[in-house]
Amino acid sequence: MNSEATHVLSRRTADIVKASLGRRHAAERRFRLYGLMSIGAGILMLVILLVSIFGQGYRAFSQTYVGLDVSFDPAVIDPDGGRSPEALASADYGALLKRALGELFPDVTERQDKRALHRLISAGASYAVRDEILAHPELVGHSARIWVAAGADVDLLEKGYFDRSAAEAERRMKDRELAWVDRLKAEGRLERRFNAKFFTAGDSRDPEQAGIGGALMGSFYTVLVTLVLSLPIGVAAAIYLEEFAPRNHWVDFIEVNINNLAAVPSIVFGLLGLAVFINFLGVPRSSPLVGGLVLTLMTLPVIIIAARSALKAVPPSIREAAMGVGASPMQTVFHHVVPLAMPGMLTGAIIGMSRALGESAPLLMIGMVAFIVDIPHGIFDPATVLPVQVYLWADSPERGFVERTSAAILVLLAFLILMNGTAVYLRRRFERRW
Amino acid sequence: MNTIAESQTVQGKESAKMRSPEKGTLIAAHQREFTRTIGEISSPNPRIMCRDVNVYYGEKHAIQNVSLDVGHNEVIALIGPSGCGKSTFLRCLNRMNDTIVGCRVTGSIRLDGQDIYDGGLDVVPLRAQVGMVFQKPNPFPKSIYENVAYGPKIHGLANSKAELEEIVESSLRRAGLWDEVKDDLAKPGTSLSGGQQQRLCIARTIAVSPEVILMDEPCSALDPIATAKIEQLIDELRELYTIAIVTHSMQQAARVSQRTAYFHLGRLIEVGDTAQVFTNPRHPLTEDYITGRFG
Numbered sequence: 162m163n164s165e166a167t168h169v170l171s172r173r174t175a176d177i178v179k180a181s182l183g184r185r186h187a188a189e190r191r192f193r194l195y196g197l198m199s200i201g202a203g204i205l206m207l208v209i210l211l212v213s214i215f216g217q218g219y220r221a222f223s224q225t226y227v228g229l230d231v232s233f234d235p236a237v238i239d240p241d242g243g244r245s246p247e248a249l250a251s252a253d254y255g256a257l258l259k260r261a262l263g264e265l266f267p268d269v270t271e272r273q274d275k276r277a278l279h280r281l282i283s284a285g286a287s288y289a290v291r292d293e294i295l296a297h298p299e300l301v302g303h304s305a306r307i308w309v310a311a312g313a314d315v316d317l318l319e320k321g322y323f324d325r326s327a328a329e330a331e332r333r334m335k336d337r338e339l340a341w342v343d344r345l346k347a348e349g350r351l352e353r354r355f356n357a358k359f360f361t362a363g364d365s366r367d368p369e370q371a372g373i374g375g376a377l378m379g380s381f382y383t384v385l386v387t388l389v390l391s392l393p394i395g396v397a398a399a400i401y402l403e404e405f406a407p408r409n410h411w412v413d414f415i416e417v418n419i420n421n422l423a424a425v426p427s428i429v430f431g432l433l434g435l436a437v438f439i440n441f442l443g444v445p446r447s448s449p450l451v452g453g454l455v456l457t458l459m460t461l462p463v464i465i466i467a468a469r470s471a472l473k474a475v476p477p478s479i480r481e482a483a484m485g486v487g488a489s490p491m492q493t494v495f496h497h498v499v500p501l502a503m504p505g506m507l508t509g510a511i512i513g514m515s516r517a518l519g520e521s522a523p524l525l526m527i528g529m530v531a532f533i534v535d536i537p538h539g540i541f542d543p544a545t546v547l548p549v550q551v552y553l554w555a556d557s558p559e560r561g562f563v564e565r566t567s568a569a570i571l572v573l574l575a576f577l578i579l580m581n582g583t584a585v586y587l588r589r590r591f592e593r594r595w
Numbered sequence: 596m597n598t599i600a601e602s603q604t605v606q607g608k609e610s611a612k613m614r615s616p617e618k619g620t621l622i623a624a625h626q627r628e629f630t631r632t633i634g635e636i637s638s639p640n641p642r643i644m645c646r647d648v649n650v651y652y653g654e655k656h657a658i659q660n661v662s663l664d665v666g667h668n669e670v671i672a673l674i675g676p677s678g679c680g681k682s683t684f685l686r687c688l689n690r691m692n693d694t695i696v697g698c699r700v701t702g703s704i705r706l707d708g709q710d711i712y713d714g715g716l717d718v719v720p721l722r723a724q725v726g727m728v729f730q731k732p733n734p735f736p737k738s739i740y741e742n743v744a745y746g747p748k749i750h751g752l753a754n755s756k757a758e759l760e761e762i763v764e765s766s767l768r769r770a771g772l773w774d775e776v777k778d779d780l781a782k783p784g785t786s787l788s789g790g791q792q793q794r795l796c797i798a799r800t801i802a803v804s805p806e807v808i809l810m811d812e813p814c815s816a817l818d819p820i821a822t823a824k825i826e827q828l829i830d831e832l833r834e835l836y837t838i839a840i841v842t843h844s845m846q847q848a849a850r851v852s853q854r855t856a857y858f859h860l861g862r863l864i865e866v867g868d869t870a871q872v873f874t875n876p877r878h879p880l881t882e883d884y885i886t887g888r889f890g
Contacts, residue, residue, distance in 0.1 A: 408696050478733035481691065482796070486746035486803055487723035496745070497735060 214574075218567030224356035224369065225311040225319040227282050227345060229261040231290065232304035238294065239301060249294055249301075254287040258309065265350075266341060277338055281345070283310040285370040308352065310369050313561040315342055319353060322560065333560075359568065363534045364550065368561025371554070373569050375536045379449055379529070379544030380518060380576075386453020386540055387460055387517045392510050394457075395464030399506070402465070403472040404494045423462035430459045431523030439527060447528035447543040455523045460513035467509020471502040504588040511584035515577050521548035547573045633878045634867040638666035638854075642807060642837045643688060648702035650683050650692065657683050660702075661863045663856055665807070670829060670838045672848035672869065675858035676884065681841045682730075684858070685809050688839065689725035690718050706807070723750055726805035730812040732792035734784030734799070739776050742784040742795055743767060746803035762802055770798035771828050790821025797828065801836070808832065810840040814847065826851050845885055849873050857881045 235242070238252040262278055263269070269278050286309035293307060294300060310316075314333055317323060329336055345351045362372025406412045434455035438444040444451040475498045483493040499506075524530065529545050530553065537544035545553070547569060554566040637644075641664040650658035658680045665671050673681040683692065690711060692698045704711050711721055723746070734742050743763045746752075753759035763780070767773040772794045776787070784795050793813055800808055810829070814822040822844075829838060829851045842848050848855055849869060856866040857880070865878040876882040 476733075478729065478731060479735065480694070481727075481729060482733040482735060482799075483745075484691065484694070484722060485689070485727040485729070486749075486799060487719050487721075487726075488745075488749055489719050492749055496749075501736065 214567045214570050217564055218569075218571045220320045221359060221564040221568035222356050223320075223353045224358070225316040226308040226352050226354050227311045227315070228306050228308050228350040228352065229258060229265070229282070230304055231257050231261045231307045233257065233294065233301045234260075235302050244298055244301070246295065249298060250291060252291070252294075254290040254294070258282060258286055258290060265345075274337070277335075278341065280312045281315055281338070281341060283312055283369045284367055285365070286310055308354075310358075311351070313367065313369050313559065314338075315351075316369055317560055318342060319351065320564075359565070360572075363536050364532060364545070364553070365534060368557075368559050368565055371562070371565060373547065373550060373572055375533055376545050376547045376550035376569070377572070378537050379452075379533075380546040382449035382537060382540045382544065383452040383456065383524075383529075383546055384514055384518050386449055387456040388510075388514055390453065390457040391460045391464055391513065395461050395510070395513075396468050396506055398461075399465045399468030399472060400494060400499065403469050404498065405490065419462050419465055422458075423466060426522075427459055427520055428522045428526065430455050431526030433458065434523060435526045445541050445543075447531050447533070447545075448541050449537065449544050450540040451527050452524050452529050452544075452546065453540070455527060456517040456520060459520065459523065460517050463513040463516065464506075464510050467512065468502070468506040471505025471509065472498060474505060475501045504591040507587050507591070508584050511580055511587075515580045518546075518576060518580070519548055519573065521546070521552055524549055525552075547576070632662065632863045633865045633881075634872075636662050636664060636863075636866055638664035638669070640667045641665065642667050642669075642707060643839075644703075644705040644708075645684075645687075646703045648684070648687060648700065648704060650680070650687060650701075651697075651699045652695070653697040657861055658687075659861045661858075663863060663866060665837055665839055666854075667837055668833055668835075669854060670833050670840060670852045671854045671856060672852035673839060673841045673856050673858060674843075674845065674848050674884070675864075677843075678860075679858040680861040681856075681858045682811050685811055685839055685841050686727075688807070688809055689722050689727055691722075691727060693718065723803050724805055725807040725809060726800035726803060728793070728796050728800055728808065728810045728813045730815055732789055732796050732816065734787070734792050734795050736783060736785050738781045739767075739784050739787070739795060740780040743798050743802045746799060750803060752803070766798040766802035767795075769801055769828075769832070770794045771824055772798055788821075790817045790824065793817060793821065793825060794828065797825070797832075801832070805836065807837045807839070810838065812841050812843060815843060822847070845873070845887075857884060859884075 234257065237256055238254075239248050241248060259275075259279055262281065263275070266278060269275055289309050290307055311319070318334060318339075323333060325332075325339065334342070342351065358370075359372045360377070361374040362370060363375035365371040402412060402415065434451060438451045438454050439446050444454065479497050479501065480493055483497045484490075488496065524546060528543075530549050531543060531545065532553070533543050533545050535542070551566055551569045551573065554562045554569060643665040645664070646662045648658060648661045649656065661680075661684060663671075663684075673685060675681050686692045687700055687704060688706075688711075692700060700712060706721070706725065710716070735745065737745075740763055743766050744753075744759050747759060747762050753762055764773060764777075767776065772791060775791060776782070776795075784792065787795060793816070797808075797813070814825055817825065826847060829840065832838060840848075840851065852869045854866065855869045855872040857864045857872065857876075857878070859880050865872065865876065865881045867877070872881065873885055876885060
């Protein structure tokens with residue numbers, strides 16, 4: 162009787178299950194579809210972002226150059242004939258360039274026309290000629306074809322930002338200037354080259370002279386200061402709180418506060434840095450040092466939380482095994498627990514660092530938003546950082562800064578990808594070893 | 596007798612039988628019997644002496660008034676149903692419970708006459724003297740060599756690399772693992788099979804040359820062949836060490852131990868020579884447990 166009852170029951174169960182099966186499968190398919198849709202939306206956004214930034218920014222990696230036959234007249238460069246580097250460095254190379262342009266277009270005589278003609282080459286072109294002469298002093302007295310950066314308008318024209326067919330009054334370049342450019346082009350004196358200067362030069366008011374070299378070095382020093390300070394402090398705090406601290410209300414209180422700090426808006430840290438580091442402690446304003454200190458405050462909670470969860474994830478059996486053979490708490494933690502938690506801690510640290518690299522708001526408060534042409538050579542020099550440079554350029558009215566803004570974003574993204582890639586690589590390596 | 600035991604086990608199961616008044620009085624009468632341990636708790640040649648040990652996990656009274664000796668070169672088996680406190684008691688013997696938040700131990704536990712819960716005592720030498728093998732094999736995620744060499748290294752037991760290698764080899768030999776791993780000592784300990792891992796853990800424990808080895812269900816995760824190897828190993832180790840083993844397998848207790856202690860609900864019910872406990876248990880609870888009526 163008993164077996165009969167079970168049989169009846171099991172058949173009924175099977176029927177019930179079968180009846181509900183269609184509904185269950187439909188729910189599963191629906192959920193899968195939702196998942197695909199949300200991932201698709203995310204990828205679409207990412208693609209739009211990357212395409213628009215790349216589409217705007219890639220042109221900044223090339224720059225139009227004008228080839229000019231410059232005769233290095235000793236009377237202009239070095240009237241004394243001493244050829245001393247000081248004399249060579251202070252000569253009026255602008256005049257030489259203007260003379261070379263004048264020789265190319267002898268029919269331009271009016272003062273205003275000449276000014277327009279001189280705008281074909283960059284205002285900073287004379288520095289390029291100076292550097293050439295300083296590198297090759299033997300050129301003085303001879304003549305050579307020198308390639309100098311074209312003016313911003315010529316560069317934009319070459320990159321196709323202007324519509325030549327528009328009415329002359331609505332165009333940035335008049336017909337006459339277009340004719341000059343066309344002649345230069347026809348003579349093979351116009352070339353687009355890779356813009357190496359973009360990576361090495363500091364900021365400038367002229368877009369064709371501006372580069373991210375200064376911001377890159379500023380970011381490097383700032384993140385370095387942040388890393389050197391926040392990694393040891395954060396990891397030590399996490400190890401103490403997780404492995405050694407007694408479990409009491411004080412530790413709970415500290416934990417709540419660390420979580421709160423992680424959620425504090427970053428601009429508040431900037432104000433704190435201004436009040437404490439600059440006004441009270443007298444750390445130099447706009448320096449990577451003060452930037453690094455502020456970003457350390459901001460990254461510490463992130464690193465502590467990540468490191469604590471990495472330590473928590475180490476199975477207790479490892480601690481028991483170590484203590485079972487008589488390891489002291491310190492030995493247990495540093496021989497076994499910390500090495501196992503290392504991949505997680507590193508990931509947390511690198512995520513914290515990439516957050517610090519991309520942060521701009523707190524740095525505005527401590528003067529890192531200044532226009533700084535010189536490339537910083539240490540943590541005490543005034544500097545700016547990549548995201549702030551993006552902000553500065555995005556704010557500039559000159560048309561040429563648009564592509565540079567996007568190019569700077571591309572470089573920033575490249576560094577973030579590099580850092581996160583390193584995090585993944587380090588994780589893999591450590592995990593294989595353990 | 597059997598009905599009493601039955602009512603004990605089905606206590607929480609909302610059994611209709613439970614509600615009969617007759618059964619209730621029987622349980623009450625039985626509870627009184629809990630308070631005294633039957634059998635000889637002391638040993639003529641004790642290495643560990645425990646007297647009136649109580650353990651509390653916060654509010655929970657996990658072990659109540661347990662007194663028990665463990666003699667030199669003796670294997671004592673601690674048996675009892677799940678949650679009876681046998682593992683807790685074992686972990687008191689090398690103060691492994693210290694790490695558990697809210698755990699409190701009272702009473703006295705003496706190792707060779709020294710109170711191990713004395714405030715001034717350092718747990719590091721204690722745990723070097725009283726090694727432990729855990730229920731789940733827990734080799735360090737390092738090489739086999741490093742696993743065994745770790746204890747001697749941190750305690751400074753070897754003066755040279757050659758000496759350390761000797762300790763590693765002899766420990767692995769005594770654990771019966773040497774022939775299987777001698778060619779790949781650099782392989783991670785976690786790559787071994789479960790039984791090999793547990794023998795590696797035993798090798799790691801004996802590499803420190805402890806005096807007492809505590810084993811917390813060392814074979815519960817192993818197949819019968821690996822279990823047999825470990826049981827044989829325990830028998831060999833007895834010549835040098837004092838061993839306390841917690842086990843759920845009555846056959847294992849009967850095979851490897853000289854004395855057996857039966858725990859029930861935090862109390863030590865009965866202790867005696869293994870042969871006596873298994874063939875002629877004096878307490879009804881012990882009898883019910885070893886005859887397989889519950890547990």
